[in-house]
Amino acid sequence: KNQVEQSPQSLIILEGKNCTLQCNYTVSPFSNLRWYKQDTGRGPVSLTIMTFSENTKSNGRYTATLDADTKQSSLHITASQLSDSASYICVVSAMDSSYKLIFGSGTRLLVRP
Amino acid sequence: NAGVTQTPKFRILKIGQSMTLQCTQDMNHNYMYWYRQDPGMGLKLIYYSVGAGITDKGEVPNGYNVSRSTTEDFPLRLELAAPSQTSVYFCASRASGNTIYFGEGSWLTVV
Numbered sequence: 001k002n003q004v005e006q007s008p009q010s011l012i013i014l015e016g017k018n019c020t021l022q023c024n025y026t027v028s029p030f031s032n033l034r035w036y037k038q039d040t041g042r043g044p045v046s047l048t049i050m051t052f053s054e055n056t057k058s059n060g061r062y063t064a065t066l067d068a069d070t071k072q073s074s075l076h077i078t079a080s081q082l083s084d085s086a087s088y089i090c091v092v093s094a095m096d097s098s099y100k101l102i103f104g105s106g107t108r109l110l111v112r113p
Numbered sequence: 114n115a116g117v118t119q120t121p122k123f124r125i126l127k128i129g130q131s132m133t134l135q136c137t138q139d140m141n142h143n144y145m146y147w148y149r150q151d152p153g154m155g156l157k158l159i160y161y162s163v164g165a166g167i168t169d170k171g172e173v174p175n176g177y178n179v180s181r182s183t184t185e186d187f188p189l190r191l192e193l194a195a196p197s198q199t200s201v202y203f204c205a206s207r208a209s210g211n212t213i214y215f216g217e218g219s220w221l222t223v224v
Contacts, residue, residue, distance in 0.1 A: 032211060043203055043215030103155030
Protein backbone atom coordinates (compact mmCIF):
# COMPACT_ATOMS: atom_id res chain seq x y z
CA LYS A 1 0.00 0.00 0.00
CA ASN A 2 1.29 3.46 -0.94
CA GLN A 3 1.99 5.41 2.22
CA VAL A 4 3.83 8.51 3.35
CA GLU A 5 4.82 8.85 6.99
CA GLN A 6 6.24 11.97 8.57
CA SER A 7 8.04 12.54 11.83
CA PRO A 8 7.91 14.11 14.25
CA GLN A 9 4.18 14.91 14.40
CA SER A 10 4.99 18.21 16.06
CA LEU A 11 8.08 20.17 16.94
CA ILE A 12 8.85 23.29 18.97
CA ILE A 13 12.10 25.18 18.44
CA LEU A 14 13.51 28.57 19.38
CA GLU A 15 13.84 31.30 16.80
CA GLY A 16 17.18 31.16 15.04
CA LYS A 17 17.69 27.42 15.56
CA ASN A 18 17.83 24.81 12.79
CA CYS A 19 15.57 21.79 12.50
CA THR A 20 15.07 18.73 10.30
CA LEU A 21 11.79 17.08 9.41
CA GLN A 22 11.61 13.50 8.16
CA CYS A 23 9.53 11.75 5.52
CA ASN A 24 9.49 8.02 4.76
CA TYR A 25 7.48 6.62 1.88
CA THR A 26 6.51 3.31 0.37
CA VAL A 27 5.13 4.68 -2.91
CA SER A 28 6.14 2.65 -5.94
CA PRO A 29 7.01 3.22 -8.69
CA PHE A 30 8.30 6.56 -7.50
CA SER A 31 7.84 9.69 -9.62
CA ASN A 32 8.58 12.72 -7.48
CA LEU A 33 8.50 14.02 -3.94
CA ARG A 34 7.28 17.43 -2.89
CA TRP A 35 7.41 19.42 0.30
CA TYR A 36 4.64 21.88 1.03
CA LYS A 37 4.21 24.51 3.73
CA GLN A 38 0.70 25.02 5.05
CA ASP A 39 0.03 28.02 7.27
CA THR A 40 -2.92 27.71 9.66
CA GLY A 41 -6.15 28.33 7.79
CA ARG A 42 -4.47 28.49 4.38
CA GLY A 43 -3.85 26.19 1.45
CA PRO A 44 -0.53 24.35 1.00
CA VAL A 45 2.23 26.20 -0.83
CA SER A 46 4.97 24.38 -2.72
CA LEU A 47 8.52 24.52 -1.31
CA THR A 48 10.43 21.95 -3.37
CA ILE A 49 9.90 19.20 -5.92
CA MET A 50 12.45 16.42 -6.44
CA THR A 51 12.55 13.63 -8.98
CA PHE A 52 14.32 10.30 -8.69
CA SER A 53 17.67 11.64 -9.88
CA GLU A 54 17.83 14.61 -7.52
CA ASN A 55 19.48 14.31 -4.11
CA THR A 56 18.99 17.80 -2.81
CA LYS A 57 17.09 20.96 -3.62
CA SER A 58 17.06 24.30 -1.86
CA ASN A 59 14.56 27.11 -1.61
CA GLY A 60 16.03 29.89 0.50
CA ARG A 61 16.44 28.61 4.05
CA TYR A 62 14.69 25.34 3.16
CA THR A 63 16.77 22.42 1.90
CA ALA A 64 15.21 19.11 0.97
CA THR A 65 17.14 15.88 0.51
CA LEU A 66 16.06 12.66 -1.10
CA ASP A 67 17.45 9.14 -0.81
CA ALA A 68 15.51 7.09 -3.34
CA ASP A 69 17.25 3.88 -2.26
CA THR A 70 16.05 4.07 1.34
CA LYS A 71 12.86 5.96 0.35
CA GLN A 72 13.54 8.76 2.76
CA SER A 73 13.46 12.51 2.48
CA SER A 74 14.21 15.30 4.89
CA LEU A 75 13.46 18.99 5.02
CA HIS A 76 16.05 21.10 6.79
CA ILE A 77 15.16 24.60 7.94
CA THR A 78 18.07 26.89 8.69
CA ALA A 79 18.01 29.87 11.06
CA SER A 80 14.31 29.49 11.79
CA GLN A 81 12.00 32.49 11.88
CA LEU A 82 8.66 33.00 13.59
CA SER A 83 7.01 32.90 10.15
CA ASP A 84 8.24 29.33 9.70
CA SER A 85 5.55 28.23 12.18
CA ALA A 86 3.30 26.06 10.02
CA SER A 87 2.60 22.47 9.01
CA TYR A 88 5.05 20.91 6.58
CA ILE A 89 3.62 18.26 4.34
CA CYS A 90 5.51 15.61 2.37
CA VAL A 91 3.74 14.49 -0.82
CA VAL A 92 4.79 11.64 -3.09
CA SER A 93 3.46 10.78 -6.53
CA ALA A 94 3.71 7.47 -8.33
CA MET A 95 5.03 7.04 -11.85
CA ASP A 96 1.95 5.31 -13.13
CA SER A 97 -0.50 8.05 -12.29
CA SER A 98 1.02 11.42 -11.57
CA TYR A 99 -2.33 12.90 -10.63
CA LYS A 100 -2.42 10.63 -7.60
CA LEU A 101 -0.52 12.38 -4.88
CA ILE A 102 -0.10 10.58 -1.58
CA PHE A 103 -0.02 13.08 1.26
CA GLY A 104 1.68 12.66 4.61
CA SER A 105 -0.19 13.94 7.65
CA GLY A 106 2.39 16.68 8.16
CA THR A 107 4.73 17.94 10.87
CA ARG A 108 3.44 20.88 12.84
CA LEU A 109 6.32 23.26 13.57
CA LEU A 110 6.13 26.02 16.17
CA VAL A 111 8.94 28.56 16.31
CA ARG A 112 9.07 30.47 19.60
CA PRO A 113 10.83 33.78 20.19
CA ASN B 114 -3.76 36.69 -11.74
CA ALA B 115 -5.78 35.43 -8.77
CA GLY B 116 -4.63 31.78 -8.91
CA VAL B 117 -7.13 29.28 -7.49
CA THR B 118 -10.21 30.82 -5.89
CA GLN B 119 -12.65 28.88 -3.72
CA THR B 120 -15.99 29.95 -2.33
CA PRO B 121 -17.45 29.93 0.24
CA LYS B 122 -14.71 30.11 2.87
CA PHE B 123 -17.01 28.85 5.63
CA ARG B 124 -20.36 27.09 5.57
CA ILE B 125 -22.59 25.28 8.03
CA LEU B 126 -25.01 22.77 6.58
CA LYS B 127 -27.79 20.74 8.13
CA ILE B 128 -27.85 16.99 7.60
CA GLY B 129 -29.53 16.19 4.31
CA GLN B 130 -28.98 19.60 2.73
CA SER B 131 -27.11 20.06 -0.52
CA MET B 132 -24.57 22.64 -1.58
CA THR B 133 -21.91 23.41 -4.15
CA LEU B 134 -18.35 24.47 -3.43
CA GLN B 135 -17.11 26.70 -6.21
CA CYS B 136 -13.58 26.61 -7.59
CA THR B 137 -12.16 28.69 -10.40
CA GLN B 138 -8.62 29.21 -11.68
CA ASP B 139 -7.31 31.85 -14.07
CA MET B 140 -4.06 30.12 -15.04
CA ASN B 141 -5.52 28.09 -17.94
CA HIS B 142 -4.54 24.84 -16.18
CA ASN B 143 -5.88 21.60 -17.58
CA TYR B 144 -5.65 19.60 -14.37
CA MET B 145 -7.92 20.38 -11.44
CA TYR B 146 -8.46 18.53 -8.16
CA TRP B 147 -10.67 18.47 -5.10
CA TYR B 148 -9.21 17.28 -1.79
CA ARG B 149 -10.54 17.04 1.71
CA GLN B 150 -8.40 17.42 4.81
CA ASP B 151 -9.61 15.98 8.10
CA PRO B 152 -7.93 17.04 11.36
CA GLY B 153 -4.48 15.50 11.76
CA MET B 154 -4.76 13.65 8.46
CA GLY B 155 -3.25 14.02 5.02
CA LEU B 156 -5.22 15.41 2.10
CA LYS B 157 -7.35 12.85 0.31
CA LEU B 158 -8.39 13.13 -3.33
CA ILE B 159 -12.13 13.31 -3.94
CA TYR B 160 -12.35 13.96 -7.70
CA TYR B 161 -10.05 15.22 -10.39
CA SER B 162 -10.23 16.46 -13.96
CA VAL B 163 -7.65 16.41 -16.74
CA GLY B 164 -9.52 18.90 -18.90
CA ALA B 165 -12.90 20.39 -19.74
CA GLY B 166 -15.54 17.69 -20.05
CA ILE B 167 -13.42 15.02 -18.32
CA THR B 168 -13.72 14.06 -14.66
CA ASP B 169 -12.82 10.99 -12.65
CA LYS B 170 -13.10 9.65 -9.11
CA GLY B 171 -10.32 9.87 -6.57
CA GLU B 172 -9.93 7.97 -3.32
CA VAL B 173 -13.03 9.22 -1.49
CA PRO B 174 -15.72 10.20 -4.06
CA ASN B 175 -18.82 8.89 -2.28
CA GLY B 176 -21.33 11.61 -1.48
CA TYR B 177 -19.84 14.07 -3.97
CA ASN B 178 -20.22 15.01 -7.61
CA VAL B 179 -18.26 17.28 -9.92
CA SER B 180 -18.53 18.81 -13.37
CA ARG B 181 -16.02 20.52 -15.65
CA SER B 182 -17.88 22.44 -18.33
CA THR B 183 -15.06 24.99 -18.74
CA THR B 184 -11.30 25.00 -18.22
CA GLU B 185 -11.64 27.59 -15.46
CA ASP B 186 -14.35 26.11 -13.24
CA PHE B 187 -14.53 22.86 -11.26
CA PRO B 188 -17.45 22.92 -8.80
CA LEU B 189 -17.88 20.21 -6.15
CA ARG B 190 -21.43 19.28 -5.22
CA LEU B 191 -22.46 17.67 -1.96
CA GLU B 192 -25.79 15.89 -2.11
CA LEU B 193 -27.55 14.93 1.15
CA ALA B 194 -24.83 16.27 3.46
CA ALA B 195 -23.73 13.97 6.30
CA PRO B 196 -21.68 14.71 9.46
CA SER B 197 -18.84 12.63 7.97
CA GLN B 198 -18.44 15.33 5.33
CA THR B 199 -17.41 17.89 7.93
CA SER B 200 -13.93 18.77 6.73
CA VAL B 201 -11.77 21.35 5.04
CA TYR B 202 -11.96 21.20 1.25
CA PHE B 203 -9.15 22.29 -1.03
CA CYS B 204 -9.32 22.84 -4.74
CA ALA B 205 -6.07 22.70 -6.70
CA SER B 206 -4.84 23.02 -10.26
CA ARG B 207 -1.72 22.48 -12.31
CA ALA B 208 -0.46 22.81 -15.84
CA SER B 209 1.51 20.00 -17.47
CA GLY B 210 4.39 20.70 -15.10
CA ASN B 211 4.62 19.48 -11.56
CA THR B 212 3.78 22.53 -9.45
CA ILE B 213 0.30 22.31 -7.97
CA TYR B 214 -1.45 25.43 -6.81
CA PHE B 215 -3.97 25.19 -4.00
CA GLY B 216 -6.88 27.39 -3.11
CA GLU B 217 -7.31 28.82 0.38
CA GLY B 218 -9.73 26.13 1.50
CA SER B 219 -13.42 25.89 2.37
CA TRP B 220 -14.41 24.96 5.93
CA LEU B 221 -17.60 22.91 5.96
CA THR B 222 -19.49 21.79 9.05
CA VAL B 223 -22.49 19.46 8.81
CA VAL B 224 -24.74 19.47 11.88
